[in-house]
Amino acid sequence: NAGVTQTPKFQVLKTGQSMTLQCAQDMNHNSMYWYRQDPGMGLRLIYYSASEGTTDKGEVPNGYNVSRLNKREFSLRLESAAPSQTSVYFCASRGRGPSYNEQFFGPGTRLTVL
Amino acid sequence: AQSVTQLDSQVPVFEEAPVELRCNYSSSVSVYLFWYVQYPNQGLQLLLKYLSGSTLVKGINGFEAEFNKSQTSFHLRKPSVHISDTAEYFCAVSGSLFNKFYFGSGTKLNVKP
Numbered sequence: 001n002a003g004v005t006q007t008p009k010f011q012v013l014k015t016g017q018s019m020t021l022q023c024a025q026d027m028n029h030n031s032m033y034w035y036r037q038d039p040g041m042g043l044r045l046i047y048y049s050a051s052e053g054t055t056d057k058g059e060v061p062n063g064y065n066v067s068r069l070n071k072r073e074f075s076l077r078l079e080s081a082a083p084s085q086t087s088v089y090f091c092a093s094r095g096r097g098p099s100y101n102e103q104f105f106g107p108g109t110r111l112t113v114l
Numbered sequence: 115a116q117s118v119t120q121l122d123s124q125v126p127v128f129e130e131a132p133v134e135l136r137c138n139y140s141s142s143v144s145v146y147l148f149w150y151v152q153y154p155n156q157g158l159q160l161l162l163k164y165l166s167g168s169t170l171v172k173g174i175n176g177f178e179a180e181f182n183k184s185q186t187s188f189h190l191r192k193p194s195v196h197i198s199d200t201a202e203y204f205c206a207v208s209g210s211l212f213n214k215f216y217f218g219s220g221t222k223l224n225v226k227p
Contacts, residue, residue: 004157031213040123042204043158043217050213058214090157094212101146101165101212105157 002026004106006091012112013081021076021109023091031094032074033103034058034066036087043090049074081113116141116207120218128226129197135190135221137179137205147188148206148215149179158204164188175199200225 035043045058047066150158162173205218
C-alpha cells in the first residue's frame with residue numbers, strides 16, 4: 001500500500017515550457033486535490049476532484065489544468081510555465097469510512113521555473 | 115467564506131518545555147478543524163481533528179488541541195516537546211462537505227537542545 005505517490009520529485013522548467021505532474025493513490029479514495037505550497041502562505045488549493053469524472057476550481061486555478069483520468073489518478077498540467085509557478089506541489093486524497101474527513105498527502109513535487 | 119490565521123510564523127522552544135501554537139479561524143457556518151504536521155522534505159500528516167463533542171482533542175505524539183467557539187480558536191499544545199517535534203505545523207478548516215480545506219500559513223516549531 002503505497003498511499004499517495006507523485007512524480008516527478010523535482011523538475012526545472014524554462015518559462016513557456018509545459019509539463020504534467022502526476023499523482024496516483026491506491027486507497028480507493030473518491031476525492032483528490034492539488035495544492036501549491038509557498039513560503040509564508042501555507043497550502044493553497046488549485047483544483048480538486050470530488051469523484052471520477054468531476055473537477056472543480058480551488059483558490060488559485062489560473063495557469064493550471066487538471067485531469068481525473070480514473071479513480072486512482074489525478075494529474076496537474078502547466079501549459080505555459082511562468083516563474084510565479086515556482087512552488088512545491090502536493091497531491092492529496094480524502095479518506096473513506098472513519099477517515100472520510102481526513103486528507104492523505106503525497107511527498108510533493110518541487111518545481112522551479114526559470 | 116472560511117479562513118485560518120496562524121499568528122506565529124516561527125516558535126523556538128527548548129527541549130522538554132511546553133509549547134502552544136496558535137490558530138484562529140473565521141467562518142459563518144459550522145466548521146471542522148485540523149492540525150497537520152510537515153517534517154522536512156515530506157508531505158503533511160494529520161495530528162488531530164475536531165469534528166464535534168468534547169472540545170479537548172488528543173492527537174498523536176502527545177499533542178492536544180482545544181476548540182474554543184467563542185474565541186474562534188483551535189490552539190495546539192504539548193506539555194513537553196522533543197527534538198523530534200521540530201517541524202512545520204498547519205491548522206486547517208473545512209465545512210461539512212469536506213470538499214475544500216483551507217490551510218493557515220504554518221508555524222515552524224524549532225526545538226533546541
